[in-house]
Amino acid sequence: MQTQGYRGDVLFENLELIRxxxxxxxxxxxADGVYVRRLPPTLGHFADQRVRQAYxxxxxxxxxxxxxxxxxxxxxLVRRPAACAAxxxxxxxxxxxxxRRAGGTQVFDTWTALWAPLWLLERAVTSWIALAWRCAGGVPYSGRRLRTAASSPAALRRQLSHLNLGEPK
Structure with missing residues (x-):
């Protein structure tokens, strides 16, 4: 449902609100230097979110x-070990x-960057699964399918042009 811009029926609510x-x-x-402590979810919950995150x-x-x-x-590259390592x-x-940006070394352990290759592999696979879900009508979420991740900036500008209070910074 969409009313005057913000849509609550999108998956990426934070981006929808910003846009x-x-x-x-x-x-x-x-506020790049502000960090909020988050407790990790269960492994099952984390795994359930991976394709939605890619979506x-x-x-x-x-x-x-x-x-x-x-x-x-x-x-x-899989047949080229040196290229994979690079x-x-x-x-x-x-x-x-x-x-190291914005005081992150105070919050994130030194070994956390070592997970990046595994994240790349995970995102390489889940992005294609998310694309398949989009072609199938949207990503499953809370018993329904959400087709839209967030509205495009251009569509929101057209819809809200009458409210414009000035040029976005």
Whole structure:
């Protein structure tokens, strides 16, 4: 259901809210150095969320393209151990750079970046499963299927143009 912009029937509610506020002329202020402690879910709950997390990327075309390219890339490189090692090392280095940003070293253990290659492999597979779910009518969620991950910024701007309070920052 959609009323004046924000849709509650999307999967990626956080992005939907940010995009709706921006489309109405508001702005997002990020607090990159603020960390909220989260307790890990059970393994079963975590596994259940993996494809839904990948489904969120369908509202971010560039990210989705990269994630969908991962599986073919890995399949091509699997016979080239040095290339696989280079891809894994690159993933670890990028994850470590992210960990060091905005005080992250105070919150995340030094070994956490080492999980990046496994996450890449997981996302390489789950992105394709999420795409298949989209083709089948949407991702299963709470007993129904959600087709939309989030509204596009352009669609929200068109819909909310009458509310625009200024140019988004």
């Amino acid at each position: 709706t506020v921006q489309a109405a002329g508001g702005r997002q202020i990020r 969120d990327s369908q509202t971010q075309p560039a990210r989705l393209a990269v994630e969908l390219l991962l599986l073919p890339l890995i399949l091509v 891809l894994a090392a690159t993933a670890v280095l990028l994850a470590e750079a992210g960990r």
